Amino acid sequence: MILTAILTIFLIKDGIAYKDCDGHDRFPDYYWREYKGEIPADAIPGGRDTKGKTTYIGHFHIPNQGIHPAVIYPDTKTLSVSASQLTRKPGKDTKILCSRAQHMFKWIPTNLSTIHLLTGYHFVVGGFHPNQMMYIGRRKMDNGELLVAKVLEYSEGAKGIHVNINKQLSKALPDFELLVYDYQAC
Numbered sequence: 001m002i003l004t005a006i007l008t009i010f011l012i013k014d015g016i017a018y019k020d021c022d023g024h025d026r027f028p029d030y031y032w033r034e035y036k037g038e039i040p041a042d043a044i045p046g047g048r049d050t051k052g053k054t055t056y057i058g059h060f061h062i063p064n065q066g067i068h069p070a071v072i073y074p075d076t077k078t079l080s081v082s083a084s085q086l087t088r089k090p091g092k093d094t095k096i097l098c099s100r101a102q103h104m105f106k107w108i109p110t111n112l113s114t115i116h117l118l119t120g121y122h123f124v125v126g127g128f129h130p131n132q133m134m135y136i137g138r139r140k141m142d143n144g145e146l147l148v149a150k151v152l153e154y155s156e157g158a159k160g161i162h163v164n165i166n167k168q169l170s171k172a173l174p175d176f177e178l179l180v181y182d183y184q185a186c
Contacts, residue, residue: 030044031097032059035094055074056071057071057126062081065129068081083170097136107178108121109176109177110175110176110177113174118178123178132152134152137161137177138179139161139173152172159174
């Protein structure tokens with residue numbers, strides 16, 4: 001009991017756990033399900049493809065690079081990491097982001113100059129790089145796609161949302177929308 005209370009205090013201090021509107025200790029209600037090619041009813045929408053169809057948020061492991069957020073395209077049943085141009089079919093290490101509390105999620109427009117001012121939110125973690133967490137962002141691309149991609153906040157020289165430009169150049173851009181869990185939405 002005491003250990004649970006101490007752990008909860010540290011998780012609240014670090015922004016992982018929070019106090020709900022009734023003062024109860026809570027954790028963000030999202031989880032990663034194995035993606036087998038079918039979109040579960042509790043999957044969180046991520047963006048839109050070039051045809052305007054809903055895409056979803058996934059992630060998979062890239063050897064020697066960590067776990068990376070990915071776009072799930074339901075029509076082709078594939079996951080794609082934009083910056084590295086890697087595409088996978090569903091398998092044992094492919095996941096899809098889900099929640100029973102979808103009303104608690106928001107996409108907040110931000111940029112590298114103002115991201116540190118976003119308080120009162122839990123930034124949704126989409127993966128891990130060797131030295132830092134990757135958050136989930138999205139950006140409207142020139143081809144009309146609202147593309148989900150990784151956001152790095154602390155990596156010098158690589159801060160921003162990582163997208164692929166014209167299938168040739170991976171670039172970190174400073175303006176994007178960030179997926180957050182709004183624990184103030186009571």
